[in-house]
Amino acid sequence: MGKSKISMAVVRRLPKYYRYLCELIEKDIKRVSSQELGKLTGFTASQIRQDLNNFGGFGQQGYGYNVTELKNELGKIIGISEIYNSVIIGVGNLGQAITNYRRLGRVGINLIGLFDKNPKVVGLTIGGIKVRDTDELGDFVRENNIKIGIICTPKEGSQETTDILVENGAKGIWNFSPADLKVPSDVVVENVHLTESLFTLSFLLNQSLEDGQ
Amino acid sequence: MGKSKISMAVVRRLPKYYRYLCELIEKDIKRVSSQELGKLTGFTASQIRQDLNNFGGFGQQGYGYNVTELKNELGKIIGISEIYNSVIIGVGNLGQAITNYRRLGRVGINLIGLFDKNPKVVGLTIGGIKVRDTDELGDFVRENNIKIGIICTPKEGSQETTDILVENGAKGIWNFSPADLKVPSDVVVENVHLTESLFTLSFLLNQSLEDGQ
DNA sequence: TAGATTGTTAATCGATTAACAATC
């Protein structure tokens, strides 16, 4: 079903809730009210209750939310415990950094393939994984039930790479290339546009410096 | 002044406009209408005209926008040509990747310092820059007019690092650590929360897979 | 001039906040 149609505004707040709930668990705190969670996250208590109620009534009047329970429920909603076979395409600086990002395994990414078209890196082993030629990408994706492709190539070719991933069964793209990828409606793309992020910082910084004078 | 108060929704679209304008220039296209730009970016023509008019009337009735002029104006607004002395704190995988990110220099970042508290990396040279002990951060920031700090440390200590940066004159933080940093109102923070991005992908992917069945 | 397209105002839509009855 999933008829729900959760707005992206809500979706982007979920990981933050989850993060603070994990912190509360570390501190051994058992219960939390929407107001307290609001103070932590910076969202209003009202918004938090609205957000959570998109998925169900996890709280209890007069008490608040059970931290562990809410964390587990959110984890299920986000799909934390789902494991997806994944590949990285482009093992330059960024691709290598992500390959070695230990946290990957803990957030559902089972990284089993690295690809590059540069003959100098093809054949190398990085983070225990052999780098294959991008020519082999399609076959590999199909044969290994790859669900997520992590694109760390330059923008040139990133659409073609995406097409190969999608044609062979990938359903999610984590895109670090500075391009807007076209995918069918049953494939999801999450962009990390570092240059745009930096431009945003630049804009805000310039505004702030001007205002300050 | 900057009284303007541009909404973040608008701010986050600016880099995308800029990116497509650069692409149009590469293709030697001289003029573009809000409708054409809308087709490229996925925004509505109306929204684009509204956005741009926050900053001035760059277009001409019956003609559209001059690509080069609009790109230059947007560049000025974003502050593309401003150069800021910057440091990276934390030279693990991600910090090293960003250090070697060649694009940095082209988007206003003059990277002149690397810091880490791990004695094994202090003293090394990465991308031509010596890694210093984090103990030296405060002095370095003050003495070298550092305006931007790029935080690539784990979340532990990222607030303390931020405090040191801010106390010594930094005005912008590009934050890759999974923490929400507290800063004075004249300091801006741009977050790149990779885990949250991945959680978002996970949520969308799970929803999409469920819907598909 | 006629056609095109802006800049800008008004209308709509969606998201956030406020309020409060329900209830633990």
Added chain:
DNA sequence: TAGATTGTTAATCGATTAACAATC
């Protein structure tokens, strides 16, 4: 029970879209 806090509806706010007069 009394106090606290949820779930949920209604009110508000802000952002997007539509419309169109101005004008190149």
